[in-house]
Amino acid sequence: MLYPNTIEQKLGFDKLRELLKEACISPLGRSYVEKIRFSDNFGMVEKLVSQTAEMKKVMEIGEDFPSQNYLDATPFLKRAAIEGMLLTLEEFSDLKASLQTIRLCLRFFENQEPESFPLLSEFAKTVRIDRAITDAIDKIIDDRGQIRDTASPELARIRRKLISEQAGIRKKLDNMLRSAKNSGWISEDVSLTVRNGRMVIPLAAEHKRKLKGFIHDESSTGQTVFIEPTDVFESNNEIRELEYEERREINRILMHLTDQLRTFVPDLQKAYAFLGLMDFLRAKAKIAIQMNATNPTFVNKQFIDWKDARHPLLHLSFQKQGKKVVPLNIELQDKNRILIVSGPNAGGKSVSLKTVGLIQYMHQCGLLVPVADGSAIGFFQNIFIDIGDEQSLENDLSTYSSHLTNMRYFLTLANKRTLFLIDEFGTGTEPGLGGAIAEAILEDLTKSGAYGVINTHYTNLKVLADKTEGLVNGAMRFDGEHLEPIYQLEIGRPGSSFAFEIASKIGLPNTVINRAKDKLGKQQVSFEKLLKELDIERKVFAEKNIEVGIKERKLTQQLSEYTKLKSNLENNEKKLVNEAKQKAKNLLADANQLIENTIREIKENKAEKEKTKTVRTELEKFGKKNLALEEVEELPSEDNVFEPEDGAITVGSYVRIAGQTAIGEVLALKGKDAEIRIGDLKSNIKLNRLEKVSNKTYKAATGEKKLKTSSKGVDLNERMMNFSFNLDIRGKRGEEALGVLDSFMDNAIMLGYDELRVVHGKGDGILRTLVRNHLRGYSHVANMQDEHPDRGGAGVTIVKLK
Template sequence: MDEVTRKRLEFDRIIGFAQQFCLSDMGRDRLGEVSARGFVDGLHMELERVLELKNFLLEGHSLLFPVLPDTRRLLKKLGTVDAYLEPLELLDVHDLLQASSLLRTFMFRNRTLYPSVNDLTVRLWLEKSLQYEIKRIVDEQGRVMDTASDGLLQIRNELREGREVLRRKMERVLRRCQENGWLMEDTVAMKNGRLVLGLRVEYKYKLPGYIQDYSQTGQTVFIEPAEVLELHNRLQDLELAERREIERILRQMSSHIREELDNVLHNQDVMSEFDSLYGRARFAVDTGSVLPALENGGRLRIVRGYHPWLLITHRSRDEEVYPLDMELSEEERVLVISGPNAGGKSVAMKSVGLLCAMLLHGFLVPCHESSVFPLFDDIAIGIGDEQSIENDLSTFSSHLEQVRSILDAATPSTLVLIDELCSGTDVEEGSAIARAIIEELLAIGVKAVVTTHLGELKAYAHEREGVINGAMEFDRSSLSPSFRFIKGLPGSSFAFAMMQRLGFSEVLVQRAESFLDRESAGFDAMLDDLKTVLDENRRLREDLESERRDLEVRKRELSVREGELRLRKQELRQSVSREVQKEVELARKQIRKIVHEVKASPGVGKVEDARRRLQAMRSDAAVGTEAAMKVAEVSSAEDLSVSPGDMVRVLTTNTTGEVVSVDGDTVVVQCGTFRLTTSSGNVEKTSRKKVRRIERGESGSSGGPGWSARASSLESNRLDLRGLTGDEAVSEIERFIDKLRMNRIGTATIIHGKGTGALRLRITEYLKNNRYVKRFRLGEWSEGGAGVTVIEL
């Protein structure tokens, strides 16, 4: 793809926009130099790397190095034997090596996520000693540190001491001059690199020393006092020694880098390549670009594709950009797009070319992932309205010259784009030339997209195998283009509608229409009728497709729900089975105990008591079995969901209460004065009327305690007494302690709140005298503080 094509497609603008996302100038230059390459020449790998880096960014990662220095000039400088790097240049080398190490290490650790990028970064030279040496001698501000060498440390210590002595001496001389009134300025100044005092000119011989300068008015003389002359000279010698030592250190460090120059240059090359990929990945994130399917054949399928530059520029102005949907089979070699002026023909054609060009240069493209693009070796474009003044060519001559160049260079792997084919000349002759050009394109075997207004060319495209019509839709009701591409139909120019839109009088428009031959008018009317039918079919297909997608979603949801309910049913059966086994074992123990008591002390009273107890156990078992059966009969069609405030019955305990909270599959139920925590599958909704019947014992079982005896088991060791009187609280505590003992729970929490403290005192009084309470205390801060009492049985 030559420079002219890049410019006509506005591909250079895409490159320029993507360059701003690179980290360094060398990455930006590398991106600007990117050239098209074939699928087998590394394009697939390059696109995979850009895609992996895009995912890297979308996953919230960021590079461990915020900038990447451009080291090309300074490394080239090291090619000269006597050259050495300045401190800031050494820091750039350090940052390049550090960035290389960090990137290589990160990508290697995450090579399963970013395998293609790792294939590139694993080639980086992993080096630590040079980084360490550079940081040992140069600080973050680019200053050679005192510790760079023992000699430099000694020189700088002497410099500091000498400057301190000089400062004290100058201050003494300054005070003496001030006392004598000799000074024009009451400060120490610097002239010619020496510290001086500004004296009035008439007192210049009062102070022994060396005259360094005069003021512009000649009224002030700047004198270096004689007593600091020798010290100044000594400091100058030390400063010269410092510069020489620094230069020696820099030369030595540069020599070490020069020894590894090939490796450093290799890292520079890999990092610049990575930077160009990184810039393209950030561009993809910014524009919502994806990697479509790529094929070696000629099939083209663009789904919701956008002209990238329009997407970028219109977004900044908050203007809508219309997507392009287009599909051409491998046999459909040439697409002829027709339609109104300013209706989007040229934009659609250029969109195809620009998207293909981006892919060939390693860019992801703004379209849907289901799109399919063929791979071309080259792209050629001809613009119909260009003129060549310097070659003295008219518009049409310039156009034919472009087409000739395209035909001469085209191969079966070339994408050809021609805007307004053979416009600007006699319609009949232009149509004939256009047909001949398309025949030549078919003979070469290219894929081509051309735009036209020529009616004969539309008819030719309808009849010729391998050529297909396409139109840009026009909305007659609003007299404006809709920018939607329609395959298989030629488009009308809608010139008369455009006249109406632009404000021409109705009389003039009708007069123009009267000059149009009836055959042409009938053809346009037929196109309108056909378009209406196609639009209706399209809407029906879209409605059917929408309904199909909705049904698919509903089907998947029902399938998931059915699976969840089936699993929940299985879990409930297992849970009920375990509960029943526990109850059976408990019943066996009680029966053995009753039999033992009767044998130990036979008598009518004992036997009658044993009979009543066994009858109660049978009732318990009947109700328990009924609850278990209800749990087991949960079907996949039931709505088992409950919400806070619902009245429910806990199936395994036959207790009722109000749902306090729901967290996933966990439900907390307030049952009287205590709370149960259970699974959502172990509760069923019930009305408040039914709850009252159950609370009165009207559950359908025969009299006696029934399954309610199971309620003595606890699923919570917390008792909330807030809002109760002292007597009510004591009654609740008695029942609560009994249940704790029956369930062998040793520690529990009583919640009474802080309030006035009256309820807490009453509870404390009761607990002191309860023989089952071993000890009790107020809660810790994390347990509820003075609002709770923790008891131990």
């Protein structure tokens, strides 16, 4: 079900239909374009879209697929089906050319694997063109669309005689023409011509009495007459009679050929339906290629999951101008099925809305859609839209009344299979009342389970979307610094209308703008301000995420290299150990051999003192050479810095956790637990896990002196939760601003932040200068710079910490 009946005009599908007609070659294809309708049959939509996808593939890879002579011969077939009717030579010529195109289409699919183009190949198998009729037409009509001389023996005889007569009469006329030129009756550049189907001689009017014959015509100036000489009059009559005979014979041949064709008309009509479909699918595929359209995953349930969706008509228009459309990423699921889009005027809300409607409508009309690969598209039985002004003088409807009429229709018929689109929801009446009615309508639409996209400026609808399941906020992004739209849809947060900023840029007096803010109230102004600041922080965090991603990749690479190095070191260690063991074995074997030899020599020499002494000396040399130990420098152990101290652990004692190197101070004793401070962190540890250490050990480990007063410790988790890297000191006096800045810097340094953002505004630059001069006094500050122009420029200082 569609609503209203002008939905195609409102979405722009009527323009797309015209583009499809222009892309068709023949009336056959254009007749299919006229029949395009939105389908609520899932199987039908799937089939139509798949056919188009197959044809797009054919056009991308099928160089042999025909691209001409998609001629509509169906009117000829209707006449041929009537007994006694004959088709003209021109009609048979078109029939022959178009049948050849059909045969080429069929041959293309016959030569392909069936699984390559399953739907089109299957359809092609149902088309039958009997070779008997195509051979019969080829036998009669040549490739130039003329009757062959061999079409019949009688036609061949007539044409031979006709050629002979024409040659004879030309010979006579050439002689007469030459004689006339010699006599000066005509100029040298004149040649024979034909008038009323008869060969004649052009002759100057003043000499027309000098050549006997019949005057057929004269020139527009009257200075030349065209004379058929008396000597060739009979020959011309003979030629004329032969031409009549030729015409009668051709008609007889065409009548016979039409009779042959008549029995094949039913099959040929089906073949031309196939040809029309091919022309239509070629047009759809051609448009799809132009807009880089795809066939997304089609699922028989209600949802939208589109990546890089582009408005089809806008894409084609921008393509001609060499520009690119900003793509739309949108996802509507069961829990977030109604998107509330907000943002400034001229920010792209209406284009986004129509993009959603037109793409869904296109797909359920059987067309490919301009979304990126990886997208998925759902199925809706109803599409309702409320776009534009439906003011009606005939029905006495105002703009707001027409919107409410549409809403009544939506509320009555919307269900879980409905997609609705509403542009500028609730406008046309007093804002307070319009916003309240819009909120009530939205609550009922949410209960219906329908899916939809709504554009609005009403804050109450943004708040409702934030706290209601089924609704989700969306914002058209806007450059708050330059007050220019970015045309990107961001789902998950509401957008600001930037009304005050745009008014200021246009040049509205500041006094008027400030009074408007006062009249609006602090709550609304703060809400808009918060939206803008959130947008700035989102941009900053997006850049930080990119940096973190780069660092993570580097860390992963370094970890991989470390793991590889560790594995190599372990392998090398094993190799060294194995080599050492092998050397030890060899050394032991040599030593054993030497000892045995020594014992043997001592026995053989019967323990002679000199010989025994010499053998022992050699044995000692061997031992010193192979068994001496290398000197190893002893490295200081980390454990050496700990000097344990006797005595019980009390408040103020210095301790370390057993088995660890961290040194801390005891802040309090709680039964068997002790609260200790290690650096800036505090923690509760069991007493039996603590070892008391000396003051010297504490100083050596931390470089600190014992504090005279007890420290209360710092809860870093709490500070981390409450800390924001973005400090806004706009509107504060100098002394107050510097106090806030000092507290901000203390927390940032303690928490280890490396980059901070201080928003001080531009103005006359006084607060900026004060802030930067003060920050230069911090030894932790590495440098300062202006923020990117898109996020505040000179009104924001980026502080880099060491």
